[in-house]
Amino acid sequence: MVEPILKVSGLVKRFGGLTATDNLSLDVRPGEIHALIGPNGAGKSTLIGQLVGEITPDAGSVMFLGHDVTRASVPARVKLGLGRSFQIVQLLDEETALANVALAVQAHAGHSFRFWRRADADERLLAPARALLDQVDFPPARRAARVADMSAGERKVLELAMVLAGGPRLLLLDEPMAGLGAGESIRMTDTLRALKGGPAMLLVEHDMEAVFALADRITVLVYGRAIATGTAEEIRANPAVQEAYLAEEGA
Numbered sequence: 001m002v003e004p005i006l007k008v009s010g011l012v013k014r015f016g017g018l019t020a021t022d023n024l025s026l027d028v029r030p031g032e033i034h035a036l037i038g039p040n041g042a043g044k045s046t047l048i049g050q051l052v053g054e055i056t057p058d059a060g061s062v063m064f065l066g067h068d069v070t071r072a073s074v075p076a077r078v079k080l081g082l083g084r085s086f087q088i089v090q091l092l093d094e095e096t097a098l099a100n101v102a103l104a105v106q107a108h109a110g111h112s113f114r115f116w117r118r119a120d121a122d123e124r125l126l127a128p129a130r131a132l133l134d135q136v137d138f139p140p141a142r143r144a145a146r147v148a149d150m151s152a153g154e155r156k157v158l159e160l161a162m163v164l165a166g167g168p169r170l171l172l173l174d175e176p177m178a179g180l181g182a183g184e185s186i187r188m189t190d191t192l193r194a195l196k197g198g199p200a201m202l203l204v205e206h207d208m209e210a211v212f213a214l215a216d217r218i219t220v221l222v223y224g225r226a227i228a229t230g231t232a233e234e235i236r237a238n239p240a241v242q243e244a245y246l247a248e249e250g251a
Contacts, residue, residue, distance in 0.1 A: 003066075005030050005170055005200050006051070011060035013046055013224075020046040021057065022224035028170060028200050033192070035203045035211045038221035039244070044204050047221070048174060051202070052084050053077050065169060083168030083199070085159050085176060093148035097138065097158050100147060101129035104162035132161040136191050153184030157191060170200045177207040189213055212236075220244070 004027035013021040020043045028034045038044055049055035051062060053074040062070045069077050091100050102125040109125075133143060136157050147155065156176055163171060176192070177185045189210045192201070196214075205211050211218060212232045219229045222244045228235060235241055 002029050004028060004063075005065060006202065007061075007063040008047075008051070009061050009063070011047070011050060011062070012058045013043075013050060013055060014058055020224050021050065021060075024060070024221075024224065024226050026219050026226055026229065028202050029216075030200055031197050032216040033196060033201045033203055033214050035205060035215035035218045036221060037205065037208070037211055037218060041223075042221040043224035044221055045174075046224070048084075048172060048204060051172060052082065078166065081167065081169030081199075082172065083163040083166050083170065084172040085156075085163050085174060091147045091155060091158060091162075094146060096144050096146060097133065097150070097154070098126065098129055098143045100158060101132050101161050101165060102126055104165035105129050105132070108166045128165070129161075132164050133158075135164060135195075136161045137194065151184065152179045153181070153187060156180065156184075156188060160191065164199075168199050170202065173201055173203045173205070175205055176203070177205055177210050185210060 006028040008024060008026050011021050011024045012019070022043075024047065026034070036044055036047070046055060050057050053069070053072055053076070056071060060070070061068060064077065064082060065080055067080060069080065092103070095103070102122070105125045105128045130143075138154070138157055138161060142150070142154060147158065150158070160176070173192070176188055180188060185207055192203075192214055195201070203211065203214065215232060217229060218232060218235045219226050220235060220241050221227075227244060228238045228241050230238070
């Protein structure tokens with residue numbers, strides 16, 4: 001059995017009388033895409049907050065690359081190799097796509113570069129930025145465009161390139177298909193599929209077509225508790241999942 005890159009054991013988080021995370025355990029293996037699905041209010045955002053270090057659990061543990069990070073800070077987890085994309089993309093709208101990624105490269109380079117010098121004027125930053133944009137198949141013709149003039153799909157792919165600038169071992173992807181049209185969702189699915197075999201991914205997503213196309217394993221969360229984990233075929237066939245979630249979503 002391959003040692004998990006992320007191992008969550010008996011995680012509990014309560015807010016007053018509400019148990020948002022209820023004795024939850026799951027793991028993510030190296031190189032896999034593990035999807036986390038569940039209806040609204042299932043506790044997905046609370047779980048992600050605990051994994052990235054924004055929320056401290058009341059009980060249980062989070063192990064990442066063999067390190068107990070249950071109470072570690074956000075920067076400490078990033079330093080270990082945890083990368084996160086957000087449901088709402090946060091970019092510098094007045095800068096170009098290439099400049100945004102160059103700034104991300106600069107941010108992860110420590111003190112190797114002069115921070116008062118423009119990132120888009122330093123080839124030592126631009127070369128790896130172009131390579132990252134190549135990795136996510138961002139069109140060369142759009143790299144000099146202002147982010148403010150880009151579509152939602154382009155912004156999502158651009159953010160993914162910026163997260164990859166940190167060389168993460170695990171990507172936490174928070175609804176990468178949110179706000180995208182059908183064509184953009186297909187392109188994002190293709191981009192994530194092309195990254196398989198690189199960093200492991202924990203994918204939180206409502207787009208069930210994307211989930212079933214991408215995930216090696218799926219965990220279903222209902223009222224803060226994992227009711228099932230398995231392959232796409234196993235999850236589709238699970239009566240408890242059908243009752244709790246898939247029938248509601250029309251999957």
